[in-house]
Amino acid sequence: MTNSFGEFADAKTIMVIGSNMTEAHPVAASFIKNAVTKGAELIVVDPRRHRLVDFATTHIPLKVGSDIAFLNGLMHVLIEENIYNKEFVSSFCAGFDELKAKVKTYTPEYSSTICGIDPEIIRQLARRLAAAQPAMVCYTLGITEHTCGKNNVMSVANLQMLLGNLGKPYAGVNPLRGQNNVQGACDMGALPNVFPGYQAVTNPDMRLKFETAWKVKNLPDKVGLMIPQMMDGLVNKKVRGFYIFGENLANTEPDIKKVEHELASAEFLVCQDIFPTETTRFAHVVLPAAAWSENDGTFANSERRVSRVRTATAPPGLAMPNWWIFKQIAKRFGQNWEADSAQDLWDNEISKLAPNIGGIKYSRIEKNGLQWPCPTEDHPGTPFLHKEGRFTSGLGKFNPVDWTPPAEVPDEEYPFVLSTGRRLYHYHTRTQTGRCEGLNGLLGEETADISPEDATMLGIADKEMIKVASRRGEVIVKANVTQEVPKGLVWMAFHFRENNANWLTNPAFDPDTLTAEYKACAVKLSRIC
Amino acid sequence: MVRLTIDGKEVMAAEKSTILEAARSVGIKIPTLCFHEKLHPIGSCRMCVVEIVGFTEPVTACDTQVIEGISVTTQSETLFRMRQETLKLLLSNHPLDCPICSKAGECTLQDLVYEFGVTQVENRLPAISKPIAPYATPMIQYWRSRCILCLRCVSACRELTGAYAISCGKGEDGPTITVDPDKCVSCGQCVQVCPVGALVENKHPDRWRPWDIQKIRTTCPYCGVGCQQFLHVKDNKIVSVTGVEDGEPNMGRLCVKGRFGYDFIYSEERLKTPLIRENGVFREASWDEALDLVADKFKKIISEDGPDALAGVSCARSINEDSYNMQKLFRAVFKTNNIDHCART
Numbered sequence: 001m002t003n004s005f006g007e008f009a010d011a012k013t014i015m016v017i018g019s020n021m022t023e024a025h026p027v028a029a030s031f032i033k034n035a036v037t038k039g040a041e042l043i044v045v046d047p048r049r050h051r052l053v054d055f056a057t058t059h060i061p062l063k064v065g066s067d068i069a070f071l072n073g074l075m076h077v078l079i080e081e082n083i084y085n086k087e088f089v090s091s092f093c094a095g096f097d098e099l100k101a102k103v104k105t106y107t108p109e110y111s112s113t114i115c116g117i118d119p120e121i122i123r124q125l126a127r128r129l130a131a132a133q134p135a136m137v138c139y140t141l142g143i144t145e146h147t148c149g150k151n152n153v154m155s156v157a158n159l160q161m162l163l164g165n166l167g168k169p170y171a172g173v174n175p176l177r178g179q180n181n182v183q184g185a186c187d188m189g190a191l192p193n194v195f196p197g198y199q200a201v202t203n204p205d206m207r208l209k210f211e212t213a214w215k216v217k218n219l220p221d222k223v224g225l226m227i228p229q230m231m232d233g234l235v236n237k238k239v240r241g242f243y244i245f246g247e248n249l250a251n252t253e254p255d256i257k258k259v260e261h262e263l264a265s266a267e268f269l270v271c272q273d274i275f276p277t278e279t280t281r282f283a284h285v286v287l288p289a290a291a292w293s294e295n296d297g298t299f300a301n302s303e304r305r306v307s308r309v310r311t312a313t314a315p316p317g318l319a320m321p322n323w324w325i326f327k328q329i330a331k332r333f334g335q336n337w338e339a340d341s342a343q344d345l346w347d348n349e350i351s352k353l354a355p356n357i358g359g360i361k362y363s364r365i366e367k368n369g370l371q372w373p374c375p376t377e378d379h380p381g382t383p384f385l386h387k388e389g390r391f392t393s394g395l396g397k398f399n400p401v402d403w404t405p406p407a408e409v410p411d412e413e414y415p416f417v418l419s420t421g422r423r424l425y426h427y428h429t430r431t432q433t434g435r436c437e438g439l440n441g442l443l444g445e446e447t448a449d450i451s452p453e454d455a456t457m458l459g460i461a462d463k464e465m466i467k468v469a470s471r472r473g474e475v476i477v478k479a480n481v482t483q484e485v486p487k488g489l490v491w492m493a494f495h496f497r498e499n500n501a502n503w504l505t506n507p508a509f510d511p512d513t514l515t516a517e518y519k520a521c522a523v524k525l526s527r528i529c
Numbered sequence: 530m531v532r533l534t535i536d537g538k539e540v541m542a543a544e545k546s547t548i549l550e551a552a553r554s555v556g557i558k559i560p561t562l563c564f565h566e567k568l569h570p571i572g573s574c575r576m577c578v579v580e581i582v583g584f585t586e587p588v589t590a591c592d593t594q595v596i597e598g599i600s601v602t603t604q605s606e607t608l609f610r611m612r613q614e615t616l617k618l619l620l621s622n623h624p625l626d627c628p629i630c631s632k633a634g635e636c637t638l639q640d641l642v643y644e645f646g647v648t649q650v651e652n653r654l655p656a657i658s659k660p661i662a663p664y665a666t667p668m669i670q671y672w673r674s675r676c677i678l679c680l681r682c683v684s685a686c687r688e689l690t691g692a693y694a695i696s697c698g699k700g701e702d703g704p705t706i707t708v709d710p711d712k713c714v715s716c717g718q719c720v721q722v723c724p725v726g727a728l729v730e731n732k733h734p735d736r737w738r739p740w741d742i743q744k745i746r747t748t749c750p751y752c753g754v755g756c757q758q759f760l761h762v763k764d765n766k767i768v769s770v771t772g773v774e775d776g777e778p779n780m781g782r783l784c785v786k787g788r789f790g791y792d793f794i795y796s797e798e799r800l801k802t803p804l805i806r807e808n809g810v811f812r813e814a815s816w817d818e819a820l821d822l823v824a825d826k827f828k829k830i831i832s833e834d835g836p837d838a839l840a841g842v843s844c845a846r847s848i849n850e851d852s853y854n855m856q857k858l859f860r861a862v863f864k865t866n867n868i869d870h871c872a873r874t
Contacts (some may be wrong), residue, residue, distance in 0.1 A: 005754065005778035026690075026716065026784035028754050033691030055691070145874060177753030181852070182845035182872055188852035190843035190870045196853060201866050214861040220836065224859075224866030226873075230840040239840045239867070241830045245855055246844025247871060268826050275798055284826075285819050286811065288800035289847075292750035293760060293767065293791070297848025299748045301755025303778060307748040309848055312760045312767055313794070317801025318816060322844070322851035326858045328816070332824035333862045342850040350853050367746070368777045369755070424714060427751050427786060435793040437732050438668050442715055442785070515873035 002385040003136060003172035004303045004371065009034040011170040013128075013135035017045040017067065017156065018142020018519075022052045023424040025140070025176045032138075041132060043125065045070065046142065047419065048491060049484050058125065061486055064417045065146055065520045066115035068403040070122070071155040073111025076103040077126035078162055084130065085164030092389030093161050095398035102400030114403055129163055134171035141178060141421065145518040149510040151401035161396050167386040177302040178422075184300035187357065187372070188350070192224030197354025213353055216335070226514045227253075228507070231262040240267040245322065246289070250278035251429040251497060254505035254516045255472045272325060275431050278497060289322050290315035297323075297342040298365070300372075304382070306360050307369030406520035407508030410488070414470060414522035416454070418490045418504055421518075426495040433495075446499040447480035449491040450525065455481040458525055468492070470523045473503035490523055534600040542595045549577055549590040552603060559603050560612060560644070562637055563679035564591040565722055567774070567781060568688055571680050575615050576641065579603045587611065613645050620647065622654045623725075624674050632726030634739040638677060639725075665694060665708035666715040668789050669731055676727035678704055682719035689782055690718045715785040721771055730769055732789055737763045746773060749787040750846060754778065756787050767791050831863065840867035 008014070008031035021029035029052055036042050036055045044056040045067075053059045062070050078084040079100050089096050108119030129135055137160055143152040157173050165171035177183050189196040199206040207219045225233060231253070233239030253259040263269065263282040271283035274291045294315040300306050315321075323345060327337045339345040343362045351357050359374040360381075370381040386396070410417055425443035426433045433439045448468050450460065460466055462481040467474055468490060477492070477499035485491050492501035506521035530541045535552050542551035547570065552559050563574040570592035578587040582600040587608065590601075602608070619638065627633045664671045678697065683706065686695040694712035697704060720728045742761045749756040757776025761769045770788050774781040803819035804811040814822075830838050841859050843852045852870070859868040 022714075025752050025754050026714065027756055027779045027782045027787070030689060030691045030782055034688070037688075037691075141874065149873075178874065179753060179845035179871070180748070180750050180755065181847065181849065182753060182870070184849040185843055185845045185852040185870045186872050188843075188849050189856045190852040190868055191856075191872060192866050192869050195860070196856070201860075210860070214857065216861045218864065219860055220864050220866050222837075222866060224837075224868060225840055227842060227869050227871070230842070230867065230869065233840060239838060240834060241827050241839040243839070243841040243855075245842060245851070246847050247842050249842070252871070252874070268830070270823050274794075274800060275796070276800060283804075284806045285823055286800060286804040287819060287823075288802060288804075291794045291799075292846070293747060293794055295848055295851075297850045299755060300849060301748075301778070302753040303755075305755055305778065306849070307755055307757065308746070310745050310747045310760075312745050312747070312762050313765050316799045318803065319799065319801060320816070322847055323854040325820075326851075326854040328820050329824055329827075330858055330862045332820060333828070335862055337854075337857075342848060345850040345853060350849065368757075368775075369748075425785060427790070432750070432793040433786060433790050435796040435798065436790045437792055438789055439786070441667055510873075513873050518874065 001172065001174040001176070001303045002166060003169065003174055004383045005031060006383065007136070007170050008032050009038070011035045011040055011136045013041045013043075013132035015043040015045065015129070015135060015137045016052060017137065017139045019138055019140035019176060020046070020048070020050045020052070020142075020421055021138070021140070021176065022050065024178065024422045026424065028176055041128070047486055047489055049486075060117055060121070060125070062115040062117055064419050064489065065148070065406040066403065067143060067152045068148060068155045068401055069106065069111045069114035070117060071159050072103045072106035072403065073108050073115070073122045074126045074129065075099065075159055075162055076106045076111070077108060077123050078130055079103060081127070083127065084162045085133065088164030088389060089162060092167075092391065092396050093398060094395040095400070099158060099162070099398040099400045102402070133163060134165045134168055135163065136171055136174060137165070138174045138176060140176045142519060144175070144515055146515075146520065147407045147508050147510050147517045148401075148404045149515045150512045151404070154399040154401050158398050158400065161398060166396065167384070167389045169384055172384060175302065180301070181299040183302060183304065184298065184306070187300050187354065192226055195353070196350055197356050199354070210353065213349070228509055228514045228516070231259065234262045234265045237267070241270075242266045242268070243270045243272070244279060245272045246274075248277040248279045248429045248431055250282070251494060251500055251502060253507070254502055254518060255507040256500065256503045257473055258507055272322060274319070275435070277429070277431055287325055288317065288319040289325065290319050294319070295321050295342065298346060303371060305369040305371045306357065306365060308362070308365050407517055408471075408506045408521045410522045414524045416488060416490050416523050416525060418468070418470065418492065418501065418521050418523040419519045420492050420494060420501040420505060423493045423495060426493075428494065429497070430495050443495075446477050446493060446496040448477045448525070449480045449482050449485045451485045451487045451489065452481055452483065453487040454525070455479065458527065460525070460527060465528055467526045467528050468504060468523050469526070470504035470506070470521055472506070475499035475503050476528060490525065531595045531597050533595050533598065536601070536603055546595055547591060548579060548588070548593050548595055548601055551595050552590065552601070557603055559590050560641060561591060562641060562677075562724060563681060565681050565684070568681065568684040568722070571684055573678065573680050576612055578608055578611055580605060580608060609645070613647055616642055616645055616647050617650050619677050620650045621652055623677060626675070630675065630726040631729050631736060636726060637724035662705070665710040665713035667731060668715045668785070669717060669720055670729050671706070672727050672729065673700075673705055675725050676706065677725055678706070679724060681722040681724060682706060682728060685718045685722040690714065690716050692716070695719060715789070716783060717785070717788040718782060721781065732769070733792075735763075735768050737761075737768050742768070746776070749783070751786045751790065756783055758783065758787060760791070766795070827863065836863045836865040837867060839863050839865055841869075843868060843870040845870050845872065
């Protein structure tokens with residue numbers, strides 16, 4: 001997030017696109033509701049009429065996977081009517097002419113043919129956004145989990161730059177991150193292209209810096225593989241040893257049959273986890289790890305805030321902290337790593353190597369955490385990025401993009417769009433929430449959410465068991481007939497194994513980020529009795 | 530700014546601030562019960578009555594705005610007696626079941642009764658049997674008889690959660706709070722603000738006293754908001770979780786997973802020992818045996834096909850320090866950049 005959760009409640013205009021915040025980030029959503037109560041305008045852009053729409057001044061029920069057409073349509077109007085933020089664009093941005101040329105064809109009428117939103121509504125919304133400055137844009141996986149996910153993100157950034165909604169409070173491009181420490185795992189360099197602190201592995205100076213710090217030679221200079229490429233590698237034997245730490249890929253990746261074939265092909269699979277999972281079934285060695293609250297450490301949240309995690313109780317049996325396990329393996333390769341606690345690692349190694357977090361030390365985050373960039377120990381942290389239009393790379397660059405359809409669209413045989421996500425009472429594959437007293441009672445099974453119109457057309461009664469099938473697989477699941485879902489859409493989650501949406505989802509990926517298209521594939525529905 | 534006098538002390542207060550806020554800003558304590566810092570003033574309990582020179586009746590400090598030039602008295606014999614009467618009224622149909630009430634020791638009503646020395650309630654109403662009433666979620670119990678109808682829960686559900694599930698309605702034997710099960714999201718914010726033992730958690734039968742508890746501050750293990758929690762630990766076991774009121778970014782708020790999703794760590798299904806697959810089944814192993822096997826196998830693969838024949842996926846749920854060491858293992862030890870995690874989803 002360029003901005004902070006603390007700004008939500010006082011924002012004047014908020015556009016939430018591709019985010020079912022009330023279920024996936026309930027506390028963040030509560031602050032947005034506060035803003036609405038105080039008079040803020042809330043625009044919810046989402047195919048579903050989810051609960052946040054109850055608080056919205058405007059709901060834009062665009063078609064699944066049409067975000068770029070809609071956003072380009074908005075930008076077309078802003079430029080056409082000359083109501084974009086000219087001062088911000090001319091002072092702080094580059095590539096405006098390319099953007100202008102690109103969105104020229106996206107007249108509201110043309111956008112409307114793709115996204116299904118009335119051209120006049122697109123015009124009115126563009127004018128309101130231009131008048132209401134600043135405005136925050138929040139998004140979640142509804143933007144990223146598409147074959148055009150990266151371009152979707154670019155479009156959101158283009159819009160906010162065009163409106164001058166960056167570098168100030170109550171503005172910005174704000175992805176709400178799905179996992180507690182997905183921001184931190186990125187910050188730590190658990191990515192194939194960067195060391196901790198986003199320092200490129202292809203940069204010889206960075207390699208030298210880490211070679212010196214780690215007392216090693218010849219750090220690899222070639223960008224590594226991303227998860228889908230690793231999975232392919234298991235089948236074509238380019239990847240022979242695979243180490244999975246704390247992820248249940250067998251349930252979370254698209255097309256479970258394909259994923260299980262890939263995991264079963266692994267020559268040597270190490271799983272490090274707190275529970276046996278669908279993934280550990282394929283392991284050759286399983287290493288038991290200490291869980292949250294059995295560890296001291298830190299998480300980084302969506303707003304780049306590094307906060308403390310503390311030990312409450314001891315891990316069971318022989319389970320050990322993960323950092324300790326990695327250290328023991330390094331030792332067997334002849335490397336004796338000095339750091340012997342999470343604090344030691346953070347204070348004396350990580351914060352010294354990653355300039356953005358150099359000023360964050362455990363002693364400074366005893367209570368509230370600090371938001372990076374925080375380069376020095378007297379730096380107060382950074383609630384919002386790009387202050388006064390100062391972008392990291394000089395000028396903020398527009399990246400104009402065209403709309404592209406999802407990889408798989410409905411046809412005669414598979415006439416419905418399946419979109420997937422998370423529900424309030426469970427988290428991901430339920431390895432944790434499924435083992436918490438009471439939560440299964442609040443949500444005990446998966447449903448396929450369908451519209452009343454489609455239910456009537458197919459003769460499906462509410463709560464009836466139905467079959468949902470895609471080209472990858474099929475599941476038997478309870479129908480949940482709800483007004484939340486528009487005609488033509490089926491919505492499911494991936495919390496339960498048996499009727500997990502990922503038996504159906506399409507392993508088609510964004511070409512750059514390799515994010516899978518969890519939000520759109522084609523399915524058919526049928527009654528089973 | 531508005532100038533006023535409180536207990537003889539000159540105070541400068543912000544426009545539209547309340548007498549209670551003005552008093553607190555200079556360290557003058559006015560007793561409160563229904564007032565909660567995160568909520569708009571409710572004004573239901575009348576514990577915070579104060580006198581203003583020239584006014585015939587005392588006013589409630591929590592919801593009366595400061596007025597230029599007024600002189601406020603927060604402590605007097607009249608006010609003391611009024612507050613005592615308020616407490617007696619509340620006690621007249623509040624069960625004195627403190628010995629078995631899980632809120633005892635951190636109950637605002639109990640503290641006030643102690644502070645105001647209420648030893649006897651003359652007009653105690655005949656005890657009405659109000660059993661534990663069904664609540665909208667199985668995670669919470671509503672002890673109706675203990676409810677003082679302060680309405681904090683109603684306000685919290687609206688102002689903090691935004692669920693609008695709780696309202697005050699008419700029950701068969703008097704007023705009661707009612708909860709709409711279609712709107713309740715089981716977040717437990719109502720429990721966190723309840724000043725007495727009317728709303729209590731129903732997650733497990735364990736019981737504890739506040740003085741048995743060690744509160745440990747930590748960060749929630751679920752979504753990317755990073756809510757700050759207090760883990761309430763008794764005898765080396767987490768028994769409940771509350772939001773840290775001044776913790777950024779959540780400022781005391783939690784969702785259902787943050788408040789009730791902690792006990793997976795005590796599941797019997799936890800992995801407790803390294804496992805090695807042998808003839809298709811797992812057998813228990815020591816750390817040395819398992820780690821030697823991993824290291825030997827990885828060494829063999831590296832020697833045969835180079836380091837890029839290894840790949841690793843780190844965990845977006847675990848701490849930074851774990852991810853750091855895993856990428857260091859792959860880069861500095863194995864010499865491959867084949868390290869990733871689920872950043873894209």
